[in-house]
Amino acid sequence: MRLTLKVWRQKNRNTPGEFRTYHTEHASPDMSFLEMLDVVNQELILKGEEPIAFDHDCREGICGMCSLMINGIAHGPKQAVTTCQLHMRSFKDGDTITVEPWRAGAFPIIKDLVTDRSSFDRIIQAGGYISASTGSAPDGNTIPVAKVDADKAMDAAACIGCGACVAACPNGSAMLFTAAKAAHLSFLPQGQTERYQRAINMVTQHDEEGFGNCTNIGECAVVCPKEISLDTIARLNRDLVVAALKGLAPSTGVSEAKAG
Amino acid sequence: MTGVLTLYRTSVGKKVIMALSGFVLVGFVLFHMYGNLKMYQGPEAFNTYAAGLREIGYPIFGHAHLLWVARLGLIAAVVLHIWAATSLTIQSRKSTTANAVSGIRRYGEQKRQTSYAAYTMRYGGLLILLFIIYHLLHLTFGVVGYDAGQYQHPENGEYFVYNNVVYGFQNPLIVGFYLITMIFLGLHLFHGVWSMFQTLGLNNANYTGLLRGLAILIATVVVLGNLSFPIAVFVGLVGPAV
Numbered sequence: 001m002r003l004t005l006k007v008w009r010q011k012n013r014n015t016p017g018e019f020r021t022y023h024t025e026h027a028s029p030d031m032s033f034l035e036m037l038d039v040v041n042q043e044l045i046l047k048g049e050e051p052i053a054f055d056h057d058c059r060e061g062i063c064g065m066c067s068l069m070i071n072g073i074a075h076g077p078k079q080a081v082t083t084c085q086l087h088m089r090s091f092k093d094g095d096t097i098t099v100e101p102w103r104a105g106a107f108p109i110i111k112d113l114v115t116d117r118s119s120f121d122r123i124i125q126a127g128g129y130i131s132a133s134t135g136s137a138p139d140g141n142t143i144p145v146a147k148v149d150a151d152k153a154m155d156a157a158a159c160i161g162c163g164a165c166v167a168a169c170p171n172g173s174a175m176l177f178t179a180a181k182a183a184h185l186s187f188l189p190q191g192q193t194e195r196y197q198r199a200i201n202m203v204t205q206h207d208e209e210g211f212g213n214c215t216n217i218g219e220c221a222v223v224c225p226k227e228i229s230l231d232t233i234a235r236l237n238r239d240l241v242v243a244a245l246k247g248l249a250p251s252t253g254v255s256e257a258k259a260g
Numbered sequence: 261m262t263g264v265l266t267l268y269r270t271s272v273g274k275k276v277i278m279a280l281s282g283f284v285l286v287g288f289v290l291f292h293m294y295g296n297l298k299m300y301q302g303p304e305a306f307n308t309y310a311a312g313l314r315e316i317g318y319p320i321f322g323h324a325h326l327l328w329v330a331r332l333g334l335i336a337a338v339v340l341h342i343w344a345a346t347s348l349t350i351q352s353r354k355s356t357t358a359n360a361v362s363g364i365r366r367y368g369e370q371k372r373q374t375s376y377a378a379y380t381m382r383y384g385g386l387l388i389l390l391f392i393i394y395h396l397l398h399l400t401f402g403v404v405g406y407d408a409g410q411y412q413h414p415e416n417g418e419y420f421v422y423n424n425v426v427y428g429f430q431n432p433l434i435v436g437f438y439l440i441t442m443i444f445l446g447l448h449l450f451h452g453v454w455s456m457f458q459t460l461g462l463n464n465a466n467y468t469g470l471l472r473g474l475a476i477l478i479a480t481v482v483v484l485g486n487l488s489f490p491i492a493v494f495v496g497l498v499g500p501a502v
């Protein structure tokens with residue numbers, strides 16, 4: 001396959017970036033998108049140029065590291081796949097492909113296509129856990145969980161935290177991620193005790209990280225490689241309303257430090 | 261009180277305020293459209309309707325008291341709706357402009373895969389705000405859009421809204437402005453009504469089709485009704501009372 005790539009190159013966080021155009025003749029339809037970039041990088045190295053930096057790890061669609069905006073769609077044109085699981089057969093010989101990093105305030109660009117997504121970790125730290133000590137793994141079925149709830153919790157837990165939702169969101173909001181992380185606990189008995197406090201804490205942290213506000217557009221759910229549904233966001237919204245009715249306030253360390 | 265502060269401080273809370281104020285405003289536009297249908301029953305019915313709005317709850321409540329309660333409620337809803345929208349838009353802008361390609365574009369290329377209506381909420385809302393101001397100055401206060409002496413102010417509890425509407429819709433530019441705004445009101449309602457349930461957490465995969473349907477129904481009813489008034493006057497179906 002012959003391809004023309006328009007790739008965002010940026011030296012570091014503080015240097016403005018720009019698009020550069022690269023050509024390759026050596027892509028094969030059987031390659032994944034990342035393998036194609038590997039080939040392009042080999043060619044760049046042979047020419048003595050700096051290779052394109054991009055994030056990746058498992059390359060099997062489960063770690064959430066790969067994160068490319070491909071032709072204006074997060075993770076490219078195929079639904080329900082990550083960039084590493086996208087194959088070049090989804091493109092045509094002679095195509096021009098635009099490749100960009102996720103662009104959002106809370107995802108600073110480290111280099112080229114690599115962004116710093118530790119803001120997601122801090123949202124999880126703000127509430128995406130249960131604080132009860134659980135000891136060693138309990139016997140199966142000691143705590144009864146209805147099948148429907150277990151399934152929904154599992155669907156939400158499928159979130160790999162790649163950040164495609166933020167990248168695609170016209171508001172740069174991380175509500176789908178935040179909601180998924182809250183929902184996989186709120187469907188389970190273990191998650192009930194801190195459910196409403198968790199909702200406020202995670203939303204507060206989400207806002208403090210500089211993510212935008214969800215206006216229910218739904219671009220996030222379309223690009224999500226794990227097909228997390230907008231239902232999770234409705235559920236988080238409802239938990240926040242309940243929290244407000246209960247008179248709860250945020251209790252995360254970060255927000256208190258900032259407010260005080 | 262802490263609960264109210266939680267709503268005021270968090271993005272989701274502001275959205276909830278937007279949804280609740282939006283609920284009030286949806287109720288208003290429905291009622292407004294329904295009430296104006298009396299125009300088709302002739303000048304007498306329409307003018308009595310205008311006078312009757314002042315007497316809602318009479319004699320339990322004083323003249324125009326309940327009307328003022330409604331007006332204050334509506335003004336509060338408009339203010340809260342706009343405040344929440346502005347504050348949330350500023351928050352989102354910070355996120356989308358931070359690592360943008362340029363001052364006006366976030367990505368070199370970006371494709372939209374969802375409905376158009378959701379993207380018109382902000383500038384559509386702004387257009388509706390300008391429209392409300394114009395609409396009040398026009399049909400309510402009679403200070404714009406009329407030839408001198410054409411607008412009849414109420415006298416001794418008698419209202420002349422019928423003729424005011426007829427004379428108010430003679431200028432094609434004014435009619436055009438009303439029609440365009442109503443299209444945007446329709447888009448605003450189409451996204452807003454469904455969005456309200458999503459924001460309040462009352463939506464899920466089982467209901468979403470139903471709620472989309474409700475949004476389409478409300479948007480269609482309001483828009484068709486409202487579009488019909490200026491058109492009916494303009495083409496002469498509704499003519500001046502003698």
Ligand code: FES
Pocket residue numbers: 055056057058059060061062063064065066082083084085
């Ligand atoms: S590299 Fe792990 S999900 Fe793509």
